Amino acid sequence: MKTLFNNYLNTFKGLSKEVWWLALITLINRAGTMVIPFLSLYLTKHLSFTLSDVGWIMSAFGLGSVIGSWLGGKLTDKIGYYKVMVFSLLTTGILFIALQFLNTFATFCLGIFLVMLVADMFRPAMFVALSAYSKQENKIRSVTLIRLAINLGFSAGPAIGGIIITSLSYGGLFWVDGITCMVATLVLINVLNPKKAKILDDVKTKSPKSAYSDKAFLIFLAAMVIFGVVFLQYFSTMPLYYKDAHHLNEFDIGIILGMNGFIIFVFEMPLIKWLENSNFTKSGLMLFGGILTGLSFIILNFTNWVGILIIGMLLMTFGEMIAFPFSNAFTMDRAKKGNQGEYMALYSIAFSVAHIFGHNAGMRMVDALGFDNTWYIITLLAALCVFLLFILRHYLNATKKRKEKIKKEEEREILWI
Template sequence: MLKTAFTHYINNFRGFTREIWILAIITFINRAGTMVLPFLSKYLKEDLQFTYNQVGWIMVAFGFGSMLGSWLGGKLSDKIGFYKIMIFSLFTSGVSLFFVQYITTFWALCVAMFLLMTIADMFRPAMFVSLGAYAKPENRTRALTLVRLAVNLGFAAGPALGGLIIMGMGYSGLFWVDGASCIISISIFALLVKEKKKAVHDDKTESASDVKSVFHDKIFWVFLFVSFITAMIFFQLFTTLPLYHNEKFGLSELQTGLLMTLNGLLIFSLEMPTVGFLERKAFPKIRIIIVGSFIMALSFFILLINFWAGILVVSMVCISIGEVLTFPFSNAFALSRAPRGQEGRYMALYTMSFSLAHIISSKVGFEIITRLGYQINWLFMACIGVIATGCCIWIKNALITEKTS
């Protein structure tokens, strides 16, 4: 029985092109090497002696650089091709990381982080567009899921490696290793993968070939709002929830880490089989996103039960299931919605919604907690999750109307 289950699991990884596997491998190398990020605020506070206010502003510059980079990466992918943008972004940001470690003044670091993230996050929309070119149409959602899996595994390995490097080489070692991982991963890509033109859009059920511009695509803008809300809810996992674990239930760092590991294990074991099954059954993407966003909202309603520590496990399971259903199909919906020649613009706006959520999520969460307490924050996150679910239902109906008109 275990052998059969394992065979079914492995079968979900079959059918990918060679280029998709290389993309997944370089994504893992790059994300495992992205070890500056988990320690950045710690480095700024403890090593450079900045105040909390200054650290906050540097992180804001970081976030806005990410947004600008996402937009530029998408726009330029449509203009000159995703391949050139991917190589430029990772190689240049890798070299830049070598020099950023020598910048130690506040304003210079604000500018440096803004420019670094502008260059670095040009990669994300270009990479999404490349999946549309290299993946077979019938397994495009699974290809997106494979790359997400590589990102999650890379992020899981990165902080542990980062901690070891800090112990052995100090914070400067992080910048050297992170920069080197960018250059090595994109060099592998350039050597093994040849440039390919974007594939013709063939997902007619949810595409919008008659839409002239992304700015006139009302359905897509409502979808971006849904993506922003679900990302904002999800990012509470890394900002307010770890503090809640300790302040309310007295959980240690190890116990919080184990809860985070549970999330990673559930994503690793469930996401690819779930996506493979739903893709084979040809379930409409927006219906899956409706269920996923509702389950994410439910996970925060569950947190309102605050007299039993076990509820944290139940909530984490719900968040993880919501993530499995929401994010892979959101990626795929955004790509399938784009008319031919505008894939980059659409994926740029999609990735920008996550960058904006990253900036706002912690600010809003901590502000509510400071003024009104954790319970109100969970209620707020749950309610906006319900609003996102309602918007998804509107999108589903709007797609039916669009298809029949």
């Protein structure tokens, strides 16, 4: 047992001090956004908005996320990741506190749009910072550490939020959200100032390549949007499936969903460390992650046995653990050839777009077609994602061979001269 524990700890070794600080800042920030899980309850019970109103507010939420990610990427390339991160965290704190004073439909739509616009400017800037503070060989594990911080934050946030609502009210929730963002800002200013921190991989390209002209990256983005739509069903339609089709109660549903976070916390870092040392390519691993996630849906239609829900969750969790870190690392690698902020922004936007359409599409399909047919369609979407990743892998291999051929021809010409 002691050996296993030591081996587990060893998977975290070699990461820079700045990456650990960045993980702590992310943990504080994500745990702090505890308003989000209670937003629909707040809007319907506290402000008496209709479900239609809530739908439009969530659309404003998603639109703000998309524009914020894009703007964050642009500003990161213009003024640097540090300034964008400080502005985003501090301003988000102020906006969260102000949000509680908005009580009409129009003002709340505008308010949540502005909150998400400013809050999601942080994401591309954070990923560029992560790349700068990580050695090349540690980048994937650095991303994995940030994912662990995000998962811990999302796990702790709702629990703390529930306690605050019961003891203080919803108003207290907004205040705590705002203050935690400001605390994260203070930590960032004190420990991650580029003038003091040790930058390990500060990439500056003289003639940066636009992400929009990178064919391989555009294929990859299309695959990630589809993967996001598939993956998000586990956090919208799947809980309904557990309750309506298998008659599980809220406690049982919480246990199954909580299993996802627990497995990620325990197994993701060792798994990534092992895969990093293997001969698998990033595109091949993303493809495999997509296959596992697709299988997690199709197997649900094979049997009514309740244990199949556990198997489905395990398949999805391992698919997620493989696909997300390596897709992020793939983006970082491509970003070295161009505007890093632009690349990381588009990667974030892919999942923001999935949020806008994924939940709504899944709900509508379940309502119109039932769960079984919905899982067939979601599996087909996962297959389309895998197909695009297969095309990406083929394109990258062909590009690599073409470059090697050109290099050999150039070497022959030099020898001939």
